[in-house]
Amino acid sequence: MSFEINPETIEAYHQGRLSRPDKAELEQAMQQDEQVRIEVQAYLKILDGFMAKKETSFHNQMKSWEKEASNQDSDQIALIEAYLDQELHPANAARMEAQMQRDPQLAEEVQQYKKLKNAFQAKQSEAFAERLKAWETDSQKHKRSISKRLYYRVGIAASFVLLMGIGTNWYAQQNYAANHLIEEVYTKPLSPNIMGKKVDQAAWSKQFEQTHQLLQNGQFAEAQNAFAELSQQLSSLNMNNYNQQLYQYDLEFSQALALLGANGKAAAKPALESIAQNPAHDYQEKAQQLLDKLDSFWYQVAN
Amino acid sequence: MSKYHADEQQLQKLQTGNEQEWKAFYEDIRQPFRLFFLKKTQLDVPAVTELLHEAMVIFHRKVTSGSLQAPLSSKLSTFLIGIGKILARKKALNQKYDWEDDIPEEAVQPEIDQQQEREANARLVDQLLEKIGSPCNEILELFFIKGFAVDAVMETMGLPSEGATRKKKFDCLKKMRSLL
Known part of the structure; x- marks a missing residue:
């Protein structure tokens, strides 16, 4: 065996830290000399074993972190939110519904979040309507001799989503049109x-x-x-x-x-x-x- | 400067192997990762948690071995979800996933296939560590499992210098090899 087996070199090879020429030399030696190949593989087996143990240890650490994290309510809230937004995969939405059937407390909680979500949406619409009123008041303070204004066209009965779109455009026209x-x-x-x-x-x-x-x-x-x-x-x-x-x-x-x-x-x-x-x-x-x-x-x- | 500068700084911290950094990263990524796969796959909550752990192990290996280096081509969270995607595909071969996003699947397939071999090697190392006894088993555990740097091992084991610590490490490794 002409190639000298050095555990430090093999560790560097295992970690991908060996320079290209050294790596080529080692691989060539492994091809040409069976004894070298056996030795290198034995070390690699040990180093792989250490890495696997390190990963097992990391996995166990994660289990303890998971235990801490899963005790928090935020997990359930995030799941309920995704369900109410109809974002869950159909299989997971079905699981959620089956679980609600079995667990009235969960069903009640989902209902409560639904109410809360609707209330937030209503509040958001209300806040937007208030903002529209404020913009209108502001705009009346300005002279309007140059152009006709778009806001006359904004229908009161427009839906919230439509209002958002029109309102945005209206606001822009009111305040940012070149005129x-x-x-x-x-x-x-x-x-x-x-x-x-x-x-x-x-x-x-x-x-x-x-x-x-x-x-x-x-x-x-x-x-x-x-x-x-x-x-x-x-x-x-x-x-x-x-x-x-x-x-x-x-x-x-x-x-x-x-x-x-x-x-x-x-x-x-x-x-x-x-x-x-x-x-x-x-x-x-x-x-x-x-x-x-x-x-x-x-x-x-x-x- | 890369556009993922914040992630590169975080990568640098994770590379030190500091447990608190890894825990903080885990806590940050956990919810978005789980929700992503609960929305996009039929996997249930326990399966998605298992998927997260498997992806994290592969990610941990890539970070601590230095194979993931700056400059990054994506955010770390995107990279981790990319690993999760290929693992999810492997778990449910009959499922066709349409991810509807730009997150690329990360090629980790060969590493998944080596799982059984890895476990066998881990058991072998357990046996050899028992055979070589102290202080070699402690030194090797500090280096290879806890990921201590040379100076930390020197201090923990009361060795006279970094050179002596390095020599001891490779002597112990040789001793372990001789027991095979």
Whole structure:
């Protein structure tokens, strides 16, 4: 026997810790030398025996853990819950029913849980109805000039499940439809004459006001084009830097709102991000607020 | 970083063989495992508990032998249910299971088939431990059954160094072999 039998090597082989070349060498030696094979197998038998004993010991430990765990009521509650939710395998549901026939106390317990579950569902419906009322109250606080609202269509007699679906959509429409978001962040500017300074071009001032009117009327595409035009003209006006900056900020934000209304989130996002990234911008906070809402789940539901 | 970072941390704790860690893992997995198989198979409560224990033994072997290592490709609970699935299939050959989920069945079949051989080897080790006597039987039990590390065995047995403890372990193993 040329290969030296070492129990440490065989233990590493048994545990799969032997390097690939060492493993190959050992296996080759086992193939070529019967004595080596017999020796290795004898050690492996012992090591397997130890592992089996270790597993028996672990199994016994689990039995004691199981004894502790199965004394808890949560086992039965979980089973009853799965039964009431009709989630049990038919064979196990049948076992449960047979057991209830034999054990009136269990049958009574199942009935009690059923009542409790129904009560929770009723409570949940009630809570949801309360929330709907609250949303409605909130929504009435806002002006509603831009769009027609969906909530008129919500039927009082709709089932709870239907209400959940409609209610979710309704809530989203009420609070996250693009029109509503625009309305929420939009502030009508002061007229150029009041905004602080004398603007030479009366025509520009008039167009500025008319364009804002277009935005307020929901004529977004027209407003967007008109804001772009006003921006181009702004630099040629004889206006001091302070006022020019004020109009510039107003036009940028208003144009982004018009873009959102006309072409949706993807079109408006770059402009809003540019505003939100400028801490000096008058509309920085509003742009950020709007971006947060555009990224929300509710916006996706509503639009 | 793997997306199963929390499970990998838990695996690391289980690899130490600490009984409290294993007990906590058992208590966490017990209810979801049992409910899964009560919902998906015709196995009753005692059979599902037995299935859990068998799956846990295989899982324990994979963890303590180091064959299950990070990075993990699934949560530990998913892995354990995967082992349970193949065991359940083996228990009820005439049943067709449609699991309706993404949990893959874990390939453990050969290990199940070796059960009888394992039990025979365990009995053999019992006999040999009795024959070799103290302190070898104690040292080998600490190493191979209780899963103690070298320093813990050294301390428990009052041995002078880790090297001496390691040498004693393999001397005892040789002695055991000679009794075969």
